[in-house]
Amino acid sequence: MSAILETRALSAFYGDFQALFGIDVTVNRGEVIALIGSNGAGKSTFLKTLSGLLRTRPEQVLYKGEAIGGMPAAGIVEKGIALVPEGRRLFASLTVEENLLLGGYCARPGRWNLQTVYELFPVLRERRRHPATALSGGQQQMVALGRALMSNPDLVMCDELSLGLAPVIVREIYAALPSIVDGGMSAIVVEQDVQLARKVSSRFYCFQEGRVSLSGASADVSDEAITQAYFGVTS
């Protein structure tokens, strides 16, 4: 398998505050990886950096062999990296359908369009004329995910799809993931629920205080090792 995305000693800063210290993460083509870790460990910062919302040095992010660190966010989505931001962040003055259409603003070719997003989440078709923020939390998350897919990315990054949602809704949304990535798309999922994260991914990285504390295959890591990497305690 060849890597679609690779970070090399990636660091990130909020002003003078350093949030990430030398992160090395690799995502292969067609692969789903999970990022786990406690609040403030740097998972969202990592995704923000990859999407261009936070600047970094060019050579710290390699995408399809090209150094893209520090490119503006609007340019990165055109290259094929889409982010479903934490907390959904839908556009309040746009309808559901307009939110989706805006997701397709950069018009990359591919299988995702209004039709295929509505097939994936049929409830959105019924509610397409409603203001996006008038929907339930789960439906809003579907819009956020659909909006990211509309740019036909080769790598989709999901920041806490489960945030604030009932477990049954979370399962429903994650059930859509296999059909999303079966076209060869790669995905990075950030998830608080470690069991869920391990179930949907092939490999995982555990973040702790801005560093990767553990990584490996999702299937054969012990719960004890994860607990230790997650909280940084030795039992």
Place this chain on the structure above:
Amino acid sequence: MSSIVNIVLQGVLLGALYALFAMGQSLVFGVMRLTNTAHGDFIVLLVFVLFALTNWLHVPLWAAVPLLVVIAFGAGYAVQFAVLNRVSGRDPLPSLVVTFGLSIVIQNLLQEVFSADPRSLATGGFESMSFPLPGGIALGLLPLLTLAVTIVATLALQWIFARTPLGRAFRATSDDREIVQLMGVSPRRTFALAMSIAFVLIAIAATLYGMRTAVSPSDGPALLLYAFEAVIIGGMGSFWGTFAGGLALGIAQQIGFYLDPGWGIWLGHVLFLAVLTVRPQGFFPKTA
């Protein structure tokens, strides 16, 4: 009876010009929450550019107006991209200070180049032609043209905002200028395009205003005030609201002029203050 009809009709015609002044302001505020205090001075500046084109370079008016629109589009893009983007943040104060500074610079530059004399655009007598109605009412052709242009401009803006990808990008950028970048939209370019369109509206308003009356370099702040009042009365972010706000202001001024020739402008301000007190969100508030 016919005098009341006359007051309302003349008020609508006057108000259409105020609404046209206000349309660019409404657009700029709706997209980037920027209050452009140099708005009136930009109108005056473009009147003088048109004056220079026709009287100094002897470009015929029919060719000078499209040329002015093109110049305005480019100038709007440049002003936003090079200057105002640097201050269009969440804090409204820096942009207020910068546009206020631009206002002073423009006024003094115009006085330096054109002197303080009022100038008007020659239209070959078109500005004094009118259309007679029964009851001794006469509607000026230029004000009627202004009303028609304002209606078309409002329809066009509403269409751009509601139906086009650019309009979606405008509204989304106004909602959340960080996340919109994840869709491939550059806020800096979107803002510059919004200002370009605002400047095209300013160019059209400047043309009709310069034909109607003599304009002097220091007239800008008064025009800003009318534009601002129309936007507030109508409600922020709604183009038909701005249109209605302009008409309300025009009718209030006409009633004032009828009561006493010195009361016109004053009664317009009274209406503005009354709306601000009773209904501060305006008649039709909505984020476009």
